[in-house]
């Protein structure tokens with residue numbers, strides 16, 4: 001544990017905060033990217049935003065820009081951070097740009113034939129398309145607006161438990177038929193098995209039921225912003241052609257209402273960031289699913305998360321003598337490569353006539369991906385980032401880590417409290433542990449999964465080193 005006194009500064013030059021949001025709703029007709037088959041947007045249920053918080057300890061500023069998007073590729077995040085640095089002077093290393101992981105958003109992936117598939121987009125396009133440029137500009141705009149709104153502030157963090165809305169979606173199941181993979185083999189686990197099935201044995205991993213939040217207020221106690229983190233994938237229940245920010249957007253509205261912060265100038269900004277939810281969703285696999293109206297399930301989640309936070313907020317001690325610290329690092333990892341057997345089978349599968357009996361319904365999609373990956377680079381370099389705000393630690397990872405990775409980081413952090421923001425500063429696919437790779441399942445499949453099997457071990461080690469560097473001397 002860190003000596004508490006060192007985390008705050010007696011000669012603090014005054015803690016300030018500002019928040020803003022900017023619209024990133026794409027035009028109708030844009031492709032919605034969250035499923036296997038992209039579909040054109042025909043309706044906007046609720047607009048998409050980038051929600052931004054800037055903190056300033058008098059020595060340096062940091063910015064969190066959380067975008068209603070499935071996952072922003074590195075080139076978009078890099079451009080957003082570069083533009084922000086150019087316009088505001090906040091170094092790119094001090095700017096976090098993350099997706100919320102709503103599946104009902106416009107694609108921020110490169111334009112092109114392979115670009116719209118989850119886990120696809122292996123060919124990096126050199127020039128950003130119009131929507132990618134719009135997101136990057138809006139990130140920089142909202143950071144600028146938040147800076148314009150900087151005012152003396154105090155901040156505290158809190159935590160609450162909400163176990164009832166998170167479920168591990170990877171299950172050990174009896175039936176072999178449920179465990180077929182698109183490579184002609186059998187896995188040990190099944191992602192999203194049929195609900196309430198007698199085939200279900202047990203979940204293959206834990207959940208993280210904790211909501212961690214940071215609450216930012218004016219010196220008179222007026223709410224400025226609240227940034228929360230919960231390890232839950234998108235909730236869905238969105239009609240196929242609708243654009244929606246999912247529970248992340250619903251939460252922003254709900255927390256604003258619950259804090260009675262609706263009519264403020266400058267406006268309050270509620271922000272939900274995505275925790276380590278690579279294997280977590282909102283489906284109670286043991287129970288029979290109750291039919292829900294569109295958008296109902298996400299409203300329930302948003303309301304429960306907001307209610308838990310408002311309850312926990314009473315215990316939070318806000319203070320104005322916080323200091324900030326940041327680390328950023330590039331980590332080079334091996335890329336998954338298909339074996340000779342996989343390549344041979346992929347060619348076989350693609351040579352099958354249409355309508356031939358398939359071992360797995362998506363085997364042709366994966367066969368194409370396997371062939372594409374034969375030419376992919378051997379290594380991938382990913383951006384890692386960590387923050388310290390007083391005695392709170394934050395890690396940012398450009399992947400969808402499994403919940404157990406977030407739990408390990410929380411348990412071993414040198415800070416009083418810590419959490420991880422996923423799909424931050426880029427998107428490099430799911431991040432299972434090596435043990436979860438052994439179990440197989442959708443998230444580990446080559447073509448969905450891009451990083452070497454040991455990637456999580458190397459990423460956790462690097463983040464812990466970066467956190468350790470930020471522990472101030474006693």
Ligand SMILES: [Zn+2]
Pocket residue numbers: 101103233234
């Ligand atoms: Zn997803």
